[in-house]
Amino acid sequence: MDEKPARLSVGVVGAGRVGPALAAALRLAGHHPVAVSGVSEASRRRAEALLPGVPLLDPAEVLARADLVLLTVPDDALPDLVAGLAGTGAVRPGQLLAHASGRFGYSVLEPALRAGALPLALHPVMTFTGTPVDVQRLAGCSFGVTAPAELRTAAEALVIEMGGEPEWIDEAARPLYHAALTIGANYLVTLVAQSIDLLRASGVAEPGRMLGPLLGAALDNALRSGDAALTGPVARGDAGTVAAHLAELRTHAPETTASYVAMARATADRALANGMLKAEHAEALLGALADEGTR
Numbered sequence: 001m002d003e004k005p006a007r008l009s010v011g012v013v014g015a016g017r018v019g020p021a022l023a024a025a026l027r028l029a030g031h032h033p034v035a036v037s038g039v040s041e042a043s044r045r046r047a048e049a050l051l052p053g054v055p056l057l058d059p060a061e062v063l064a065r066a067d068l069v070l071l072t073v074p075d076d077a078l079p080d081l082v083a084g085l086a087g088t089g090a091v092r093p094g095q096l097l098a099h100a101s102g103r104f105g106y107s108v109l110e111p112a113l114r115a116g117a118l119p120l121a122l123h124p125v126m127t128f129t130g131t132p133v134d135v136q137r138l139a140g141c142s143f144g145v146t147a148p149a150e151l152r153t154a155a156e157a158l159v160i161e162m163g164g165e166p167e168w169i170d171e172a173a174r175p176l177y178h179a180a181l182t183i184g185a186n187y188l189v190t191l192v193a194q195s196i197d198l199l200r201a202s203g204v205a206e207p208g209r210m211l212g213p214l215l216g217a218a219l220d221n222a223l224r225s226g227d228a229a230l231t232g233p234v235a236r237g238d239a240g241t242v243a244a245h246l247a248e249l250r251t252h253a254p255e256t257t258a259s260y261v262a263m264a265r266a267t268a269d270r271a272l273a274n275g276m277l278k279a280e281h282a283e284a285l286l287g288a289l290a291d292e293g294t295r
Helices: 019-028 041-050 059-065 075-087 107-114 133-137 149-161 171-201 207-229 239-252 254-273 279-293
Strands: 009-013 032-037 068-071 096-099 118-124 142-146 165-168
Touching: 009 019, 009 059, 019 032, 019 041, 019 068, 019 133, 019 149, 032 059, 059 075, 068 075, 075 107, 096 107, 096 149, 107 118, 118 149, 142 149, 142 171, 149 165, 171 207, 171 239, 171 254, 207 254, 239 254, 239 279, 254 279
Parallel strands: 009 032, 009 068, 068 096, 096 118, 142 165
Antiparallel strands: 118 142
């Protein structure tokens, strides 16, 4: 296939936070968004903000108008959506169908493939807000790309046109790939939100201002050095400090103790494995964590 796809008419099924942003990026590259489907009022507002002038239609009509269809619905809804569209004859031979799910490769599009569609999995490794800023954030954003070998060039070219950087992910590796991103991004938000709550409870008026430089440095160090960037009481084997933390959490924020213990154990394992945490210090530390686990 040509390295640079022809100008395509683009449709979006599922006007969540991702689909309209991808279509808007494709519009900047010269493609032509022609239809979008969305049910909720929030979806309709997002479509109007990011794709002004593009009509809101039902999914079958979107497929009827578009050469490239972005299926941007929640992961669990994707298999039934694809089966329904293929089963009703909405899919055309030669039509490009691309989903943006991290979990799935292109095999989830098998019903559409049997109808003659060309399947692509194009997952942007980015968190989305549903606002125009998302289009700007796609510049330099990695995309997890999975497609049949004969469509690889076209898939990668579309990602590049959206401003992204294609990263090939094998079909069988998609769930592991997505689990890695979930740990790194989604759970990071939970940990930061817990830290903000605890700082506020301790009397810090602006937790975000305090955490910003610290977390920015920690992230930068971790990306550069991996486990060697570990600091803090667990890496040092300060069992007394960890026990004091847990006592405070039990009193003031018991809902956070389980995540503290889980992360402390995982940190201790990694610190032991790389030699940062000495075995003689680990015993007392792991004992404090084990005591908490029996409560």
